[in-house]
Amino acid sequence: MIIRRRRPGGSVERAGASAPALPTLPVTRGRGLPARHAALAVLVRVVQGGFADVLLGHRLAAFPDPADRRLITRLVLGTLAWQGRLDYELAQLSARPLESLDPEVLAILRLALYQIRITTRIPAHAAVDTAVTLARTTRGGSGAAGFVNAILRGTLRNPLPLPNRGKDELGYLAAAYSHPRWIVERFVAWFGITAAEALMTANNEAAPNVIRLNLARGEASRLIEQLRADGIDATPTSRLPETAILASAPALNSRAFRDGLCYPQSEASQLVAAVLAPPHGATVVDCAAAPGGKSTHLTEMVGRIGRVIALDLSHSGLRKVHSVAATLGHSNVATIRADCAASIPLRPVSFDYVLLDAPCTGSGTFREHPEIRWRLEPQDFARMALLQSRMLEQAAMLLRPGGAIVYSVCSVAPHEGEGVVKALLRQHSDFVVDRSLASDNRFARLIGDDGFMRMRPDQGGLDGFFAARLKRIG
Numbered sequence: 350m351i352i353r354r355r356r357p358g359g360s361v362e363r364a365g366a367s368a369p370a371l372p373t374l375p376v377t378r379g380r381g382l383p384a385r386h387a388a389l390a391v392l393v394r395v396v397q398g399g400f401a402d403v404l405l406g407h408r409l410a411a412f413p414d415p416a417d418r419r420l421i422t423r424l425v426l427g428t429l430a431w432q433g434r435l436d437y438e439l440a441q442l443s444a445r446p447l448e449s450l451d452p453e454v455l456a457i458l459r460l461a462l463y464q465i466r467i468t469t470r471i472p473a474h475a476a477v478d479t480a481v482t483l484a485r486t487t488r489g490g491s492g493a494a495g496f497v498n499a500i501l502r503g504t505l506r507n508p509l510p511l512p513n514r515g516k517d518e519l520g521y522l523a524a525a526y527s528h529p530r531w532i533v534e535r536f537v538a539w540f541g542i543t544a545a546e547a548l549m550t551a552n553n554e555a556a557p558n559v560i561r562l563n564l565a566r567g568e569a570s571r572l573i574e575q576l577r578a579d580g581i582d583a584t585p586t587s588r589l590p591e592t593a594i595l596a597s598a599p600a601l602n603s604r605a606f607r608d609g610l611c612y613p614q615s616e617a618s619q620l621v622a623a624v625l626a627p628p629h630g631a632t633v634v635d636c637a638a639a640p641g642g643k644s645t646h647l648t649e650m651v652g653r654i655g656r657v658i659a660l661d662l663s664h665s666g667l668r669k670v671h672s673v674a675a676t677l678g679h680s681n682v683a684t685i686r687a688d689c690a691a692s693i694p695l696r697p698v699s700f701d702y703v704l705l706d707a708p709c710t711g712s713g714t715f716r717e718h719p720e721i722r723w724r725l726e727p728q729d730f731a732r733m734a735l736l737q738s739r740m741l742e743q744a745a746m747l748l749r750p751g752g753a754i755v756y757s758v759c760s761v762a763p764h765e766g767e768g769v770v771k772a773l774l775r776q777h778s779d780f781v782v783d784r785s786l787a788s789d790n791r792f793a794r795l796i797g798d799d800g801f802m803r804m805r806p807d808q809g810g811l812d813g814f815f816a817a818r819l820k821r822i823g
């Protein structure tokens with residue numbers, strides 16, 4: 350359901366004509382306390398270091414109604430995305446520093462203010478009442494409830510202006526678009542103000558729920574029929590036959606997922622394996638494979654007579670690769686634990702297809718993982734680029750002349766994308782960028798003149814990814 354913006358009794362938005370437009374968000378009305386309880390529990394665990402998508406995956410299993418799942422997902426991801434803007438206001442209304450508040454009380458305040466300021470279908474007084482009820486169940490009991498009530502009533506009475514854009518543009522952008530100031534500074538330096546604002550706007554919107562159909566289990570149209578029979582409303586997309594968009598957040602414990610008919614994976618992530626495009630029967634080395642999204646996608650491409658060798662530093666990650674491959678019905682994925690930044694335990698110059706989907710900052714996935722933006726630190730882009738360069742150097746050496754490697758990251762930072770690839774090309778004249786994909790319709794508008802594939806949520810709605818296909822020529 351699409352909703353309009355709400356401005357109860359005046360709001361942050363009203364404070365300046367230049368305030369950016371808030372998105373319309375799909376929020377269902379009247380889903381009640383259990384949904385808020387579930388959202389709050391996830392938000393508190395995220396503050397303790399958990400990942401929202403993983404925690405949501407567990408929580409949503411208890412909610413069979415898709416409308417509840419949609420609401421909980423939006424409340425959690427929306428509150429995390431808008432946290433900077435919400436805290437900007439809460440900090441001015443609270444006599445105590447926000448860091449000193451009980452984490453549960455702070456999460457209740459953020460959740461309520463998100464509903465008051467950003468969503469429009471939930472009446473402000475209902476959001477306040479629910480927050481007060483939730484606060485009563487915390488350790489602080491009625492004291493916490495009184496505190497929450499006082500602050501939230503204050504938000505209804507006292508709309509606060511955003512920082513003055515003319516005097517402090519970065520401060521304004523950081524509060525208005527709810528991103529850390531240092532990240533705003535980077536986005537503006539990399540893309541310019543207009544594109545940075547478009548990117549941050551998109552980062553605060555809901556990402557589509559995308560799955561990869563397991564084409565090893567049948568044709569796309571038949572799989573979509575089976576999903577529909579299981580109550581999952583899936584629609585095919587135009588780029589790859591295996592990509593489909595769901596109408597709502599999936600219940601991962603549903604039969605279709607348990608039986609391995611599909612796997613949750615963003616469209617941008619699916620395009621990475623399509624860029625490598627190993628033929629039927631090929632052997633592929635995946636140098637950073639866990640949890641196995643791209644490894645299993647590649648397995649579906651090479652078929653039963655092909656093979657995927659999945660490497661990763663993480664034991665538990667490799668166990669996950671095993672279990673994903675088993676669920677999808679693939680027996681030809683071999684896993685090996687390896688630190689691919691140090692050395693790869695495979696014979697060099699022996700493979701035709703290699704993927705390095707490197708560990709990265711995740712700055713292209715702020716929609717699905719809004720908490721990442723609050724966890725990153727200014728040195729992370731350079732730190733990751735160093736690790737990625739070491740890994741690409743090792744991975745590239747596996748290739749035989751004529752072979753192809755795809756390097757990818759789910760980041761929009763140029764350091765982590767083209768910076769890493771160009772460093773390899775400077776060191777190794779026997780590698781070139783494979784530009785042949787530029788004429789492939791499936792990648793239309795995604796591949797630049799330099800042959801690099803760049804995706805951004807504000808440019809076509811895909812996650813922020815970088816991918817380059819390199820060939821070894823000598």
Ligand SMILES: C[S@@+](CC[C@H](N)C(=O)[O-])C[C@H]1O[C@@H](n2cnc3c(N)ncnc32)[C@H](O)[C@@H]1O
Pocket residue numbers: 618636637638639640641642643644660661662663666687688689690691706707708709
């Ligand atoms: C972006 S994730 C890979 C996602 C995976 N390709 C997929 O599609 O499901 C990056 C992976 O790199 C692994 N990793 C980090 N450092 C590594 C290293 N030095 N050697 C090998 N793997 C590493 C992490 O454990 C993580 O699983």
